[in-house]
Amino acid sequence: MKELPPFEIAKTRLSPLEKIGQFFMPAAFINDTEEEIQTLETLIRDHGIGGICFFHSRASAATNFEGKKEVIRNEESFETLKSLIKRYQSASKYPLFIAIDAEWGLAMRIENTPQYPYAITLGAFTGKEELIYEVGKNIAQDCLAAGIHWNLSPVVDINNNPNNPVIGYRSFGDNREQVTKKALAYIKGTESLGVLTSIKHFPGHGDTSVDSHLGIPVIDKSKKELLENELYPFQKIISEGIDAVMVGHLSVPALANGTETPASISREICTDLLRGEMNFKGVVISDALNMHAVSKIHPVPGELEWLAFHAGNDILCFAEHVREGIETIAKNSTLNQLEETFERVWKLKEKAMGNPYHHKFTELSKSAALNRKIAEESITLYHGNEATINTFSKKNFCTFTLKQPKGNPSQEDILSFLEEAKQETKQEKNILLLVTPPKVKPANHFGFHQEEIDFINSMLEEKNVVLYHFGNPYSLKLFSAKKSLATVLVYQDFKEFQDVATEHFLGKIKAHGKLPVSLK
Incomplete structure (x- = not known):
């Protein structure tokens, strides 16, 4: 990789337009066509782009958040990613920042890479922050193995709105102290291998009911309320030291x-x-500028990029109009504004490129043992007691699993499956019910068909049910869980979590976890 000149030399070597180019971080897509790859190479070469942020594909990018386009699975995504990083670095005059959203691991964007538990799962245990430190460290190892400098994580939003359509499972919970502690553990684990982090989504996206990928959320709270809650983790973490803060597309009139x-x-x-x-002195990075909350109200090429820069963003993530953005910023900015921004960006780039751990990791991390420990700590008895489960396990019972097959089963398939299930369970009194929500996001009832919801609720009403729930706990709001004999939250459907659930049911381990959010 090309050498990065020290700041004092770079100040004189880069032209004014090249300096502005360093503020831009357009999207790169692992599953692009050759033509699209060459277009980005030209953009990097011609405009002195500072960095790129990787996404899986154009179909999976932010504004397609609810899956309007089909996302094609690519089993070779990780190798493709490594290859593209080398290719884009070769096209650049100076080393590029390579960034990605890897909140729960590269698996957030890349097939066949280690996946770690969602933040809400990590929020389900008190203490044991060393496990979250290890999560951050392992994800950092995977970033380094790919050639990535910057994990745009963690989320420090306090998720105090159960109807939040986009944060939810990505938040550590609804308690400001727990969110702060857990985020700091994750950050320190990531930093232990020299990978950069960024806390998001400033000034706090937790208490929203609109997805900013698709519209503008408005938080109508007083500044005092915001300082006491939403802004609390940001201020605490800024005081401890953080590389970057990502600013969200949300309206906060106060x-x-x-x-x-x-x-x-x-x-x-x-x-x-x-x-x-x-008193934040580091780099401010915008949330993706293609998101409809801002892109739809500022469609003129270059206008949004200028507004984001002038507001105080140093790095413009997912900027879609690079050439026009550079021109507009050059035309409207003061020299002092440009130099201050360039200094912050270049100093962070020096830190990233000087990481002594670069090229020391070529293998991906091993997730199984760590995930097993987290499963043991997070499993939560939501309703009932373990004595009831122990008594139930010794009776004759029927096990019923509600987990949709991969793909998109039709309404007809679902109805056929449920009709068979009704016949199979008709004479059963005691049912061990295993439920895995089809989706982790709340849109369209977390992917459940209404007939499935009705069937489960009738079962809870009419049978003796012990329920194990393997997914986003917010989806439990769809069911009359308090009518079960007992309900246990397992949070993930990884094998390690399934194994721990089995051992809990058999009375071999206790549930120590605590639901980190309110389901009211």
Whole structure:
């Protein structure tokens, strides 16, 4: 990889437009066509781009969040990623930042790579922060094995809105102290191998009921309320030291002089609050600028990029209009504004490129043992007691598993399956019910068909049921879980979590976890 010149030399070597190019981080897609790859190479070569952020494919990118286009599975994604990183680095005059969202591991974007538990699972145990440290460290190892410098994680939003369509399982919970502690453990684990982090989504995306990929969430709280809750983890972590803060596309009038200007393009929020009042000295990065919360209201090429930069963002993530953005920023910015931003970006790049762990990891991490420990700590008795489960396990019972087959089963398939299930369970009194939500996000009842919900609720009403739930606990709101003999939250459907659930049912281990959010 090309050498990165020290800051003082870079200041004189880079042209004004090349410096502005360093502020841009367009999207790169692992499953692009050769033509699309060459287009990005040209963009990097011609405009001095500072970095790229990897996504799986254009169909899986932010604005396709609810799966409107088919996402094609690519078993060779990891090898393709490594190859593309080398190729894009070769096209660049100076080393590129390589970033990715890997909140629960590279598996968030890349097939056949280690997956670690969601933040909500890590939020289900108290203490044992060393396990979360190890998660951060293992994910950092996987980033390094790919050639990635920057994991745009963790989420430090306090998820205090059960109807949140986009944060939910990505948050450590609804308690500000727990969110802060767990985020710091994750950050320190990541930093232990020199991989950069970024806390998000400033000033706090937890109490929203709109997905900012698709629209503008508005948080109508007083500044005092925000300082006591939403802003609390950000301030604590900033005080401890953090590489970057990602600003979200959400309107918070109390922080923006009463206007509904999205935080990502609000100078009052990015500069006056974050840099001024909260004393953040690091790099500010925008959330993806293709997201509809901002892209639809600023469609003129270059306008959104300028507004985000002028607000105080140093790095413009998923900028779609690079050439026009560079031109508009060059035209409108002061020299002082440009130099201050360039200094922050280049200093962080020096830190990333100087990481002594680069090239020391070529193998992906091993997730099984760590996931097993987390499963043991997180399993949660939500309703009932373990004595009831122990008594039930010694009776004659029927095991019924509700887990949709892979793909998109039709309504007809679901109805046929449920009709068979009704006949099979008709004469049964005692049922061990294993439920895995089809989706982790809440849209469309977490992927459940209404007939499935009705069937489970009738079973809970009419039978003696012990329920084990393997997924986002918010989906439990669809069911009358309190009518079960006992309900146990397992959070994930990995093999390690299934094994722990089996051992719990057999009375070999106790449930120590605690639900980290309210289901009310």
